[in-house]
Amino acid sequence: MTVNTPPSLMIRDVHIADRPRERLIRQGAESLSNQELLAILLRTGTKQESVLHLANRVLGFFEQIQELKNATMEEMMTVKGIGQAKAVQLLAAVELGKRLSQQKTNEKFTIRSPKDAATYLMPEMASLTQEHFVTLFLNVKNQILHKQTIFIGSLNASIVHPREIFREAVKRSAASIICAHNHPSGNPSPSTEDIDVTKRLMEAGRLMGIELLDHVIIGDHQFISLKEKGYM
Incomplete structure (x- = not known):
C-alpha cells in the first residue's frame, strides 16, 4: 500500500x-x-x-x-x-x-543444482553495473566454503587466470568450484569468450583434481547454466 x-x-x-x-x-x-x-x-x-x-x-x-x-x-x-x-x-x-x-549467505549453503547457485548469487549480482567474475569454493558435500570475486571487468580468456582460482581452491581445501559472472545488459546468453574461459578452467580443474561443476551467467533476474546448455 x-x-x-x-x-x-x-x-x-x-x-x-x-x-x-x-x-x-x-x-x-x-x-x-x-x-x-x-x-x-x-x-x-x-x-x-x-x-x-x-x-x-x-x-x-x-x-x-x-x-x-x-x-x-x-x-x-x-x-x-x-x-x-x-x-x-x-x-x-x-x-x-x-x-x-x-x-x-555466509552460512553453509548447499548447491544441488544450477538454480541453487543462481539463487545464492542473484541478489548481489543481478543489479551490478559492471561485470564481476565470482567463484564459489565447495566442499565434498557441495556446501559453500568461500565466495570470492576474482576480477571486475569484461570477461576475457587472457584475464581470467586459472592459477588464481585454483590457488584459492587449494588454500580453502575445496573439492570443486562453481564460477559465475553477470551480464549488466540483463541478457545472460553466453558469448564466445564465456565459453572459451569455461573450457580453459575445466582443463585446469582436471589437472588439479578440482572439478569445475558449472559456470553460471547471471542476467536481469534470470540465469543460464553453461553445463545445462551442453558447453561442459
Missing part, C-alpha cells in the same frame, strides 16, 4: 492510522510499501513537502529500489530535500541490509 499525499500535506496531517510508523507497529514492516519504509528512515520532510512525498521522489530518482544498493552519498544528495544527514541515514540502512544479507 502506498500512501499518496500532496506535497504540501505534512505527515501530521495524515490520519494517525495511516502514518508509516503506526502502520509498522500495528501490521508489521512487511506490510509497508518501499515509500513508507523510506519515509521512516528519512524521519522528516522539508518545509515544502511531506516525508512521504520526499520518499517518493527518492524512489523516482533511483527508478528501481535495487539501485540504492550502489548509490553514493553524492548521488543521494542530488535529490532535492536530501542533505548530508538524510543521505547518511539512507547509506547506513543500505549497508546494514547488505551485511545482514551477507551474514545469511
